[in-house]
Amino acid sequence: MAGLVARFAPADLFAQAPGAAQRFGKEKLLVRSLRPPDFETPVALLDSFITPIEHFYVRSHLPAPASLDAASWALKIGGEVDAPVSLSIDEIRKLPAVTITMTLECAGNGRSFFDPAVAGIQWEKGAVGTARFTGARMADVLKRAGAKATGKNVEMHAADRPLGTMPAFVRQVPMAKAMHPDTLVAYDMNGQPISAVHGFPLRAIVPGWEGAYSVKWLTALNVLDKDSDSFWVATGYRYPTRRVAPGAAVDAKDMAPLVGLAVKSLITRPAAGASLPAGQVTVAGFAWAGENDISKVDVSIDSGATWQPARLVGEQAKFAWRRFEHAFAATKPESYLILSRATDAKGNVQPAVAQWNPSGYLWNQYDSVRIEVK
Amino acid sequence: MAGLVARFAPADLFAQAPGAAQRFGKEKLLVRSLRPPDFETPVALLDSFITPIEHFYVRSHLPAPASLDAASWALKIGGEVDAPVSLSIDEIRKLPAVTITMTLECAGNGRSFFDPAVAGIQWEKGAVGTARFTGARMADVLKRAGAKATGKNVEMHAADRPLGTMPAFVRQVPMAKAMHPDTLVAYDMNGQPISAVHGFPLRAIVPGWEGAYSVKWLTALNVLDKDSDSFWVATGYRYPTRRVAPGAAVDAKDMAPLVGLAVKSLITRPAAGASLPAGQVTVAGFAWAGENDISKVDVSIDSGATWQPARLVGEQAKFAWRRFEHAFAATKPESYLILSRATDAKGNVQPAVAQWNPSGYLWNQYDSVRIEVK
Numbered sequence: 001m002a003g004l005v006a007r008f009a010p011a012d013l014f015a016q017a018p019g020a021a022q023r024f025g026k027e028k029l030l031v032r033s034l035r036p037p038d039f040e041t042p043v044a045l046l047d048s049f050i051t052p053i054e055h056f057y058v059r060s061h062l063p064a065p066a067s068l069d070a071a072s073w074a075l076k077i078g079g080e081v082d083a084p085v086s087l088s089i090d091e092i093r094k095l096p097a098v099t100i101t102m103t104l105e106c107a108g109n110g111r112s113f114f115d116p117a118v119a120g121i122q123w124e125k126g127a128v129g130t131a132r133f134t135g136a137r138m139a140d141v142l143k144r145a146g147a148k149a150t151g152k153n154v155e156m157h158a159a160d161r162p163l164g165t166m167p168a169f170v171r172q173v174p175m176a177k178a179m180h181p182d183t184l185v186a187y188d189m190n191g192q193p194i195s196a197v198h199g200f201p202l203r204a205i206v207p208g209w210e211g212a213y214s215v216k217w218l219t220a221l222n223v224l225d226k227d228s229d230s231f232w233v234a235t236g237y238r239y240p241t242r243r244v245a246p247g248a249a250v251d252a253k254d255m256a257p258l259v260g261l262a263v264k265s266l267i268t269r270p271a272a273g274a275s276l277p278a279g280q281v282t283v284a285g286f287a288w289a290g291e292n293d294i295s296k297v298d299v300s301i302d303s304g305a306t307w308q309p310a311r312l313v314g315e316q317a318k319f320a321w322r323r324f325e326h327a328f329a330a331t332k333p334e335s336y337l338i339l340s341r342a343t344d345a346k347g348n349v350q351p352a353v354a355q356w357n358p359s360g361y362l363w364n365q366y367d368s369v370r371i372e373v374k
Numbered sequence: 375m376a377g378l379v380a381r382f383a384p385a386d387l388f389a390q391a392p393g394a395a396q397r398f399g400k401e402k403l404l405v406r407s408l409r410p411p412d413f414e415t416p417v418a419l420l421d422s423f424i425t426p427i428e429h430f431y432v433r434s435h436l437p438a439p440a441s442l443d444a445a446s447w448a449l450k451i452g453g454e455v456d457a458p459v460s461l462s463i464d465e466i467r468k469l470p471a472v473t474i475t476m477t478l479e480c481a482g483n484g485r486s487f488f489d490p491a492v493a494g495i496q497w498e499k500g501a502v503g504t505a506r507f508t509g510a511r512m513a514d515v516l517k518r519a520g521a522k523a524t525g526k527n528v529e530m531h532a533a534d535r536p537l538g539t540m541p542a543f544v545r546q547v548p549m550a551k552a553m554h555p556d557t558l559v560a561y562d563m564n565g566q567p568i569s570a571v572h573g574f575p576l577r578a579i580v581p582g583w584e585g586a587y588s589v590k591w592l593t594a595l596n597v598l599d600k601d602s603d604s605f606w607v608a609t610g611y612r613y614p615t616r617r618v619a620p621g622a623a624v625d626a627k628d629m630a631p632l633v634g635l636a637v638k639s640l641i642t643r644p645a646a647g648a649s650l651p652a653g654q655v656t657v658a659g660f661a662w663a664g665e666n667d668i669s670k671v672d673v674s675i676d677s678g679a680t681w682q683p684a685r686l687v688g689e690q691a692k693f694a695w696r697r698f699e700h701a702f703a704a705t706k707p708e709s710y711l712i713l714s715r716a717t718d719a720k721g722n723v724q725p726a727v728a729q730w731n732p733s734g735y736l737w738n739q740y741d742s743v744r745i746e747v748k
Contacts, residue, residue: 245709245746304726304740335619337727352678352726352740353711366678366726372619 024197025054032121036060036160037197041126046286047268049315049323050101051129053190058197059106059127061169061232065159065217070193070201075141075185079155079223082146089201092185095136100182100207101317103130103288107210107237107258110354110363116247118360125266125367130286130320133194133205135186139179142221147175151223154178155230156204159217167231171215172224173206177259182207182319185218207319208291210258210361212237233257239361246356261290262364263350265297265324265342272369281330283310285367286321289344297324300339304352304366307341330373339366398571399428406495410434410534411571415500420660421642423689423697424475425503427564432571433480433501435543435606439533439591444567444575449515449559453529453597456520463575466559469510474556474581475691477504477662481584481611481632484728484737490621492734499640499741504660504694507568507579509560513553516595521549524599528552529607530578531594541605545589546598547580556581556693559592581693582665584632584735586611607631613735620730635664636738637724639671639698639716646743655704657684659741660695663718671698674713678726678740681715704747713740 029039039058041051070089078084106127108120121127142154153172162168177183184205187194194200199216206213212232227233238255265287270276283301287294293316298307314323330336341350354365403413413432415425444463452458480501482494495501516528527546536542551557558579561568568574573590580587586606601607612629639661644650657675661668667690672681688697704710715724728739 242706242708243710245744248709300726302725303729305723332616334616335622336617339726349679351676352674352713353742355677368727370619 024058025195026058026197028055029057030126032123036063038121040123041129043125043266043268044271046126046129046266047284049130049320050190051131053131053192053195053198056129056131056198057106057127059121059211060160060197061212062160062162062166064197065161068159068196068200068217073201075202075218076220077142077145077223078220080148080151080225081142081223082148085145087141087144089187092136092141092202093187095140097134098137098181098184099132099134100184100205101130101132101315101320102205102207103128103319103321104211104214105261105288107212107361108359111360113363114246114354114356114360116356118358120360127211128266131189132191133184133186133203134188134191135184135205137181138183138185138204138221139181141185142178142223147223150225151175153224153227155222155224155228156215156218157220157222158215159219169215169232170228170230171213171237172228172230172233173204173213175223177206177209208260210237210261237359237361239359240357243355244357250358258361260292261288262362263287263289263292263294263342263344263348264364265340265350265367267338267340267367267369270369270371273371275372275374276330278330278332278373280327281371281373282325282327283338283340284323284325285340287324287340287342288321289342289348291319292344292346292348293318294322294342295345296343297322298341298343299324299326300341301328301336303337304339310340332373334373335370336373337368337370339368341366398432399569400432400571402429403431404500406497410437412495414497415503417499417640417642418645420500420503420640421658423504423694424564425505427505427566427569427572430503430505430572431480431501433495433585434534434571434590435586436534436536436540438571439535442533442570442574442591447575449576449592450594451516451519451597452594454522454525454599455516455597456522459519461515461518463561466510466515466576467561469514471508472511472555472558473506473508474558474579475504475506475689475694476579476581477502477660477693477695478585478588479635479662481586481735482733485734487737488620488728488730488734492732494734501585502640505563506565507558507560507577508562508565509558509579511555512557512559512578512595513555515559516552516597521597525549525597527598527601529596529598529602529604530589530592531596532589533591533593543589543606544602544604545587545611546602546604546607547578547587549597551580551583582634584611584635611733611735613733614731617729618731624732632735634666635662636736637661637663637666637668637716637718637722638738639714639724639741641712641714641741641743644743644745647745649746649748650704652704652706652747654701655745655747656699656701657712657714658697658699659714661698661714661716662695663716663722665693666718666720666722667692668696668716669719670717671696672715672717673698673700674715675702675710677711678713684714706747708747709744710747711742711744713742715740
């Protein structure tokens with residue numbers, strides 16, 4: 001890794017030109033924000049089990065670090081530990097390597113569909129993707145410093161720098177999840193070093209939880225015997241502990257940190273608005289439920305009046321989405337509203353209407369595409 | 375019946391004052407149009423199996439007749455018959471009397487929920503109600519004139535008068551439906567003479583079909599060996615023969631007359647927006663499917679993720695809605711989006727999304743109410 005350096009030019013960090021996504025190698029993505037870069041994947045580009053890097057969505061809370069030098073990078077482990085330590089990338093690469101296939105989804109994916117509207121990046125359906133992340137176990141890294149039994153949370157710090165009064169992007173993960181053998185300090189994504197915009201040279205990988213736990217440009221793990229008081233733990237990424245009416249104000253005492261992901265499906269084929277000849281139509285897509293397995297996906301070709309079980313096919317990995325397919329005969333010219341509805345192994349079912357919440361998180365109602373058969 | 379006279383003052387026919395609904399004895403209804411009178415029933419007033427007259431919705435295509443005199447009323451039967459005849463109200467009342475309990479629903483009920491929006495009276499959920507209609511069988515009336523075997527349709531004429539270039543409200547019913555023993559020429563509604571605004575002194579009752587077949591102020595039955603060329607048969611009340619995309623233009627050749635009604639349910643209790651104490655909540659309402667029986671109603675208390683079968687209770691009548699009830703324990707303060715979904719005896723199921731069509735007919739997606747448990 002020594003010598004591998006990624007740099008952002010200042011013009012990219014603050015780009016407002018339409019070419020910004022191109023400069024990140026993301027020219028097929030939808031620009032939801034230019035500074036910081038927030039790019040969404042068009043659903044048609046999500047039709048493969050592994051999402052190619054160039055199609056993988058980008059979520060940044062702050063401008064990315066201006067300079068990323070793997071050779072001089074240090075990951076500091078401190079706080080409630082026996083002996084603070086600073087590890088180089090080479091040292092981390094020498095720890096046992098683990099590869100996790102993980103569906104990463106922004107908590108705000110689908111936010112634009114909530115009514116009443118909610119502030120934030122107005123994601124539609126494509127702030128999600130699946131990649132293989134390789135790295136050391138976060139547990140192995142923490143053990144290098146000797147995390148104490150008093151440790152309750154691991155605070156994660158990063159190299160992106162807030163501007164003005166913006167809070168630093170500091171998050172925490174509970175100790176049990178940090179020590180889980182599938183939680184990583186990752187350096188590779190889809191078999192190559194994680195690219196600059198995805199967190200080079202180190203990224204936390206907290207599988208099955210919403211994407212913002214997987215902190216990019218990771219610089220420090222700080223073991224705490226309490227809750228972090230950082231903005232993004234104390235205030236951000238919290239969800240009501242009870243279902244509230246759309247538009248309702250929610251007391252801080254009735255909010256808790258987001259953990260896991262909602263059960264959800266996404267139809268990746270045919271494309272919404274597709275015009276197809278009469279004949280067999282194959283509906284396909286992916287379903288995921290964070291830490292839970294998908295047990296079934298139902299598809300409706302009649303606007304949700306009746307449902308048929310889809311076939312679950314292809315690779316099955318613990319924290320990755322599952323491919324579903326359902327073929328039907330479209331024998332005459334007609335408009336079809338096709339719906340999908342996933343169920344996970346714990347019996348959670350994707351609802352007809354997503355639960356509104358003040359931050360617009362975890363939108364997960366039935367997916368739908370309308371197609372025309374000619 | 376002799377001597378029973380109902381009159382509208384011209385001021386009522388063209389009323390634009392907020393008191394117009396009061397003058398029709400409909401002060402609790404929502405005014406959707408003042409001229410002609412189109413009044414909708416608030417859902418909370420639909421919580422009884424039989425809808426009281428004062429709560430029954432009103433749909434008029436044209437200003438109501440200015441004068442209605444039962445004593446001089448004549449129902450003419452002509453066209454493809456052995457001998458045209460004119461019957462008085464007294465003669466019709468002397469024929470065998472039949473009482474039908476019927477759910478009457480405007481084809482455009484729910485039109486306001488279609489997206490894109492559709493022109494017409496912007497009904498929400500309350501252009502529906504159930505009444506007991508008493509009258510002579512239309513078959514017995516037609517037999518008085520000797521309807522011929524060449525008869526294909528029965529054209530129904532009425533006393534309401536179009537203004538300017540408006541087409542007369544003439545409709546037709548196929549001969550088989552006209553001769554069905556449950557199709558009536560009715561004079562009583564809920565045990566009393568049909569009131570002026572509901573079609574005094576005679577109204578066709580075509581059970582299980584959309585309300586506009588049940589022509590008010592009936593003056594003539596004209597047996598035809600072809601299709602009527604009246605506007606409301608040739609152009610109005612037609613529905614696409616195939617599912618079309620929302621907003622699509624539909625060729626006249628791809629349209630057919632509406633028959634029957636869509637399978638549908640309506641939650642009448644608790645009211646949308648109700649705030650209830652924690653404890654047992656009873657969800658109740660009605661489901662109907664025109665000529666078909668209701669076989670089940672499912673209720674969801676979790677936004678459509680899971681469904682439980684409701685109990686079908688109360689009176690069951692062939693063309694009437696069926697009461698459903700489902701109780702659940704709401705143990706903590708929470709917002710509930712409650713959904714209902716009906717299935718009829720032919721296996722038709724209420725869809726998650728209603729089928730858009732150019733006239734906005736037969737809106738029937740899952741019903742929903744949101745309540746707050748405190």
